[in-house]
Amino acid sequence: MQMTRVLSLLTLLPLATATLTAQHPGGTVVYASGQEPTLPLPVIGQGQGNADVADQLFLRLAVLTPPYRTAGDNALKPMLASAWHRVDARTIDFTIDPRARWQDGVPVTAHDVVFTWSLETNPAVNSDQATLEPIASVAETGPRTVRVTFKRPFSEQLYLFAFGMQPLPAHLLERVRPDSIATSAFAQHPVGDGPFRFERRVPGQLVELRADSTFFLGKPAIGRVLFTYIADATARLNQLLTGQTDVMDNVAPTMADQIQAHADLRFVTAPSSTLIYALFNTRSSTDTAAPNPRLADPRVREALLLALDRDALARSAFGQAARVPEAAQSQLWGWITTGTTVGVKQDVARARALLAAAGWRAGADGTLARNGVPLALTLIYPSTSGARHTIAVAAQQMWQAVGVHVELEPAAFDAYQARRHSGQWDIDLAAVMQDASPATLVESWSCAAAHQAASSNVARWCDPEFDRLLHAATTAPDPVPAWRAVLARMTSQHPAIFLAAPVNLVAVNTRYDNVAVLPVRQWLALWQWRVRPGAELARDR
């Protein structure tokens, strides 16, 4: 009895605390991130959690807008750069918006861009140098003009530089040694040029941002954004259901019912850059110098594809909105193909016939065998991924039905990564976040990557014809058919079974209007969200 009284007393407290907030922050968004934003700076901070906060603090030169077509200059809209013009096929001049100010009042200049470029190209600060390789130089040509020179002509130049560049304030950082920026006072309290300014960080708990009322593109309608840190997805769901948070991204279908039943929550979707596929190792899992004894036969690879009901797998792991792609193409690359292609359907009879043609005969306990060797394969995935666990267990059942025994070997994320790179596996249930640019296919699927140590082409797949088409597509005058040819070639070779291209299912509180979640960098439009008048909660007043 007494316990109940104490508890009910405690439940009244949030109301009491809310009325104490004197500063009237205005509309509030509370978002729980799965990674703690500890260092929300572009170039220096690592990982999604930091990048999400950095997106609110530091502007990009330009933003990518629907249909997110990275080839050509049309899908990019001005942000920090008010204009740009092409000098020639290898040179672009950018003009920084003269209204842009750092939050300490200092104007944003061309020098900030050049300074940030020097950080990006400093291996001690940024390990991601390969993507910057096509850029030859970045130079100040005036107080507010920057000239970028590329090493060769290609169709994604503007996207590569303008979307990737998030300048840092040179006047605050030039005197800090590049490798100690992470521990500097600036990192504790960043000063940006974006719609929100940094208010405070409570380690292990949250980062609080407040709207910058002087933001040159207009005062944000949301007054305050709280990025809290909740590592566990189930805990994040509980936070959302109990009204502690307002937004949850990448909602699993197992959680969708509970959210749907909640009166204060609704769903919005965004094209997701995520792609799930079962990659076939071209090398033997026991002797990585030799070809894979079972999977080298294209008939076996095709049979493994036909054995699967990919629609059911994609739905069980990602819900109704997931698509089944035919090549390495997430929904983000919808501008290449619209995604309406009807793909290969499950055909168990044909799968059996193909395996029989490849010499695999019925063996002991329902597993096929050839010369006394059973058709057994190992499948690896990270044990922390609920979606891939769901797919792995269900796919294993489907493969066993055609006589292929697949041994599941999940591991902690790092052990999984190490295993992928070691080549000691047959099938890798991979998930990638694709870049907006299809040219990044070269990293995981080209012959050059196959020969490079530690590359993400872990299957060592190499098809010279695919490489030729890929190279042609990056410079093609009409990129759409060229990229279609690239993807069609991949489909025909069965280097992997492409399982799902999910949408990003985002649950948001119904009190927000003008809600937009973007692919690639999902919260770039957060500053334009609004709380519907009359629907405010205590935290919004």
Added chain:
Amino acid sequence: MSGWLLRRTASAIATALAAAAVLFVLVHYLPGDPLAAVLRDRPATPDVLAALRQRWCVDCSLPHSFARYFGALAHGDLGPSPSENRPVAMVLAEHLGPTLLLGALTLLIDFTVGLALGLWAALRPQSRAARMVSALSIAGYAIPAFVVGMILVWLFAVTLGWLPPGAIADPLLPADAPTMTVLFDRLRHLILPLATMVIATIAVPLRQQRAAVLAVAAEPWVLAARARGVPPLAVAWRHCWRPALTPVVTLLGLWLPMLVAGTVFVESVFAWPGLGSLIATATEDHDVPLVMGAGLLLIVMVQLGSLIADLLYRVVDPAQRAA
């Protein structure tokens, strides 16, 4: 006494260092790509790779990296964390507080409420309520703490909405909130994780205390005191409880490792930003310096715990002082 304390402290430090060395060797020889936490599967050019391999001492021999790590440690430097891009000490400092808060309160409740219940249950061996308490405590111990936690969250937070489902504080609480408000908010967030930890651990001191008191109660001097007509409460206090304290104090020394094990599994259920969840994510990311740093901290805590227990043991049991 002070001579003993000096010797005991020296041996605790030596043991902690040896344990840290063993952990270092173990981590050094385990498979896993130390650069995975830095690169996160992004492409890297060969010269960047080479620079990174040198910076993180990837190709170093065991003696070399051993000397490097413990040399820096001698200056109090735990190195940088590759996955966080910040000094390990900074990361640890942020996670130590929440774990200590949860652990210390669990310890406090276990050794006050738990001991009191144990004494009470021992003094009423025939009482139905006492048996019930003892049985319930065993059930709490037997069900994994994270299952208890999941059920408590589902019931009290998601279904009834009485308490927050996790995290250590309300993010909406302003930085300048009055102390009382902050305290109440902490309390609200503490109830469920603390209840989970206590349910999972209280059986041990409770049952240990009950058994110890029962054992002492059968001793001739207690029977004699009873026969003399000393009131039951006085018998309990003077003759049963004091002697029965010794085994409980021994237990205290074993308690810290147990709390550590508990927090690793409980913190992730409640999104409690402590060392337990940090270790779980750091091992996941193969962040070797962070794992080493956190491991070192736990090793020190364990040694400290057993040192304190030994000290208490000598206070409680005067016979030990002579030894």
Added chain:
Amino acid sequence: MTREARIGVTLGGLLLLLGVAGPIIAPDPLAPMSGPLLHPSLANWFGTDQFSRDVFARVAHGARISLGVALIAVAISTLIGTAAGLIAGASTRSGSAIASRCIDLGLALPRVVVLLVLLAAVGTLPLPLFAVVLGLTGWPGIARLVRGETLRLRHAPFVTAAEALGANTGRVLWREIFPGTLGPVLVAATLGVADAMLLEAGLSYLGLGVRPPHPSWGGMILEAREYLGAAPWLLLAPGVALGLATCAATLLGDALRRSLQPDAK
């Protein structure tokens, strides 16, 4: 036998029955039934999970796996722990000093951290190897116990007598002291089974335990947690089974302790 001991024996017997007979009467724990997330019914006693698998069959097979892993692990840690403890407590020579240092070192390393580091790096292990790893990290507690007992017994009259009759150290250890430590070791081992089961469940819950799709109770709890509201039987079945098993081991251990120390009753 006390009431608690009777409860322990009954529970333990029931679980053994579940592990031995359950898999015979239950369907294949990996095969799909008629649909996912079915309520408990006559056909599927504990319902089905999200992969349409029979939960009763998985709990029954899980009993074999969880109990089996715990028993192997405890057998290994008891063997190592007893040997180390006997050597450490036996004499004052350098061998015992080294053994004693090893025990202190083992106690200083937090078991959960070592297991997390190890399993996160090598990935999920095949069942027997997983049990061995659990066992290899569990011995210091038992070693300390045996060391204490050995130190106590070393000066017992019958040991002094044996030494006076010219028995060498090894013989004294084996014939006189070892039998005396058996009782406490048996108690510790029984309690260790409970700890090993809880630890296995915790590691499986973090995705580091028994390899799927083989059913272990901890792994089942991990798979069930997103369905707590929609299909609570998925969590309750393995959770209760695990709770009962741990209870049985704890009660049996306590009962053993009491019957070995009759004066402490």
